[in-house]
Amino acid sequence: MRKFITLALADLKNVSRDSFLILIYCIPVFIALLFRFATPVIADFVVLWVDLTEHYAFIVSFLAFLTPSFVGMVMGFMLLDERDEDILSYMAVTPLTKSGYMLYRIVSPVIISFIMMYVILFIAHLTPIPVIRLIPVGLMASMEAPMLALFLAAFANNKVEGLAVYKLTSMIFLAPFVGYFVKSNWAFLAGILPPFWVSKAFLASFEPFTGYWLFVTIGFVIHGIFIYLMLGLFNRRIS
Amino acid sequence: MIEIKNLKYTYPGNSEETIHGIDFRIEKGEIFGFLGPSGAGKSTTQKIIIGILKQYAGLVQVFGKELRDQKNDYYEKIGVEFEFPNLYTKLTALENLKFFASLYSGETEDPLKLLELVGLADDADTRVAGYSKGMKMRLNFVRALLNKPELIFLDEPTAGLDPVNAKNIKNIILEKKAEGKTIFLSTHNMTVADEVCDRVAFIVDGQIRLIDSPRELKIRNGKKNVRVEFRENGSTETCEFEMKNIGSNMEFIELIKSKEIETIHTQEATLEDIFIQATGRSLK
Numbered sequence: 319m320r321k322f323i324t325l326a327l328a329d330l331k332n333v334s335r336d337s338f339l340i341l342i343y344c345i346p347v348f349i350a351l352l353f354r355f356a357t358p359v360i361a362d363f364v365v366l367w368v369d370l371t372e373h374y375a376f377i378v379s380f381l382a383f384l385t386p387s388f389v390g391m392v393m394g395f396m397l398l399d400e401r402d403e404d405i406l407s408y409m410a411v412t413p414l415t416k417s418g419y420m421l422y423r424i425v426s427p428v429i430i431s432f433i434m435m436y437v438i439l440f441i442a443h444l445t446p447i448p449v450i451r452l453i454p455v456g457l458m459a460s461m462e463a464p465m466l467a468l469f470l471a472a473f474a475n476n477k478v479e480g481l482a483v484y485k486l487t488s489m490i491f492l493a494p495f496v497g498y499f500v501k502s503n504w505a506f507l508a509g510i511l512p513p514f515w516v517s518k519a520f521l522a523s524f525e526p527f528t529g530y531w532l533f534v535t536i537g538f539v540i541h542g543i544f545i546y547l548m549l550g551l552f553n554r555r556i557s
Numbered sequence: 558m559i560e561i562k563n564l565k566y567t568y569p570g571n572s573e574e575t576i577h578g579i580d581f582r583i584e585k586g587e588i589f590g591f592l593g594p595s596g597a598g599k600s601t602t603q604k605i606i607i608g609i610l611k612q613y614a615g616l617v618q619v620f621g622k623e624l625r626d627q628k629n630d631y632y633e634k635i636g637v638e639f640e641f642p643n644l645y646t647k648l649t650a651l652e653n654l655k656f657f658a659s660l661y662s663g664e665t666e667d668p669l670k671l672l673e674l675v676g677l678a679d680d681a682d683t684r685v686a687g688y689s690k691g692m693k694m695r696l697n698f699v700r701a702l703l704n705k706p707e708l709i710f711l712d713e714p715t716a717g718l719d720p721v722n723a724k725n726i727k728n729i730i731l732e733k734k735a736e737g738k739t740i741f742l743s744t745h746n747m748t749v750a751d752e753v754c755d756r757v758a759f760i761v762d763g764q765i766r767l768i769d770s771p772r773e774l775k776i777r778n779g780k781k782n783v784r785v786e787f788r789e790n791g792s793t794e795t796c797e798f799e800m801k802n803i804g805s806n807m808e809f810i811e812l813i814k815s816k817e818i819e820t821i822h823t824q825e826a827t828l829e830d831i832f833i834q835a836t837g838r839s840l841k
Contacts (some may be wrong), residue, residue, distance in 0.1 A: 324659040328645065328652075335647045335684075404643035411607050411637040412660040413629050
């Protein structure tokens with residue numbers, strides 16, 4: 319535990335000395351503020367054609383997986399730096415060991431995303447937040463952060479490529495649209511992509527809907543599989 | 558301290574072995590030089606002993622215990638310097654050392670004292686990104702001493718250093734030996750090996766060709782001659798004499814009495830010569 323705190327403090331220092339990383343951490347806050355102040359204005363504007371307030375929960379659900387994606391980007395860039403600096407080789411010969419270090423690199427973005435997601439949801443303030451019921455969804459959604467971080471660090475050669483890879487990964491955020499708007503069972507094909515289950519479970523958390531735990535469980539499994547695969551890709555890249 | 562028997566290693570995905578059954582033993586308090594050209598298997602062997610490459614065949618005992626059975630506390634007792642500095646460049650030198658020190662449960666050195674040791678105390682609060690290559694190398698070296706390790710692995714510790722700093726590093730290595738530490742030093746720099754190592758092993762193509770003390774090797778493989786350079790008629794002349802009974806060699810005595818002598822050298826072989834003789838390879 320003491321070692322994890324040390325690592326977290328070093329991370330904090332590393333992030334605070336990189337204005338680019340600070341900026342990325344600020345983006346979800348800007349988006350939340352935009353949601354908070356712009357959404358009602360847009361809703362008023364389009365009220366003749368569509369009642370946006372009916373879709374507020376879906377709009378807010380985006381924050382649940384956008385937040386971990388930005389945390390994932392920061393962590394991905396840090397992993398890229400550490401890969402370039404070959405820090406991992408050194409970690410492997412300390413009592414922390416490489417697996418202890420990778421565990422930290424997977425768990426820490428989950429914790430940061432989880433806390434940050436609640437803050438962001440409260441800033442956006444479009445719907446009442448079912449705080450307790452949202453905990454499992456929040457944890458599941460937060461698993462996207464290490465997943466994206468590992469993906470980015472496995473495929474990008476540098477930060478510029480990292481941005482391109484991140485853009486590519488944002489394709490997975492189309493899955494919730496499919497889940498929300500396509501009413502056929504075929505929509506579940508999009509369930510191969512993790513954000514699909516975040517959105518489904520998030521929306522289900524607002525109502526006494528029987529599918530909630532099913533969505534949460536499948537979501538955890540899918541995210542777990544993806545993290546495992548990404549870890550394999552990352553390990554292959556660094557060895 | 559270290560005992561290696563019939564160690565073999567094949568990298569995953571490769572069909573050919575990289576290490577072909579090597580044997581050696583390192584005693585406590587010894588500086589053991591592992592010499593060979595790039596790609597000979599130096600780093601692979603070191604990576605096996607520090608536990609990074611796990612799928613080896615053969616016996617690797619460190620601190621009297623097979624490596625596979627070592628727990629994480631193994632890393633409390635060893636210090637490793639990698640060939641290329643792997644440091645947090647956004648953190649200062651002091652922050653780097655403090656951070657890495659906190660990963661150990663045991664007693665650690667005072668980071669500032671370590672920085673002083675390698676002449677970096679004045680730059681303790683400079684971010685590593687602003688360090689020159691040599692400064693990074695020195696910080697990288699001194700980090701291997703952070704956890705007061707009993708066994709220290711050094712990979713090209715003087716590479717990229719100016720002569721003054723290289724000498725300082727060599728002195729620190731000798732001080733650590735005097736403290737009873739065991740040092741495993743990989744290098745292709747024969748001068749460093751000659752100056753600090755108690756014994757050296759020559760490794761080529763994943764095989765050890767020779768293990769002995771540098772002094773023994775140089776004497777055994779050299780010519781038992783003395784070469785004298787002297788001035789005569791405005792130019793430098795050379796004469797060689799057998800060392801056997803040199804005290805009664807009148808020609809030699811006459812020469813050093815009558816001529817303006819410039820140099821007198823025994824003709825023991827250099828480590829580099831012996832390496833080439835033993836392996837048929839150059840070190841570059």
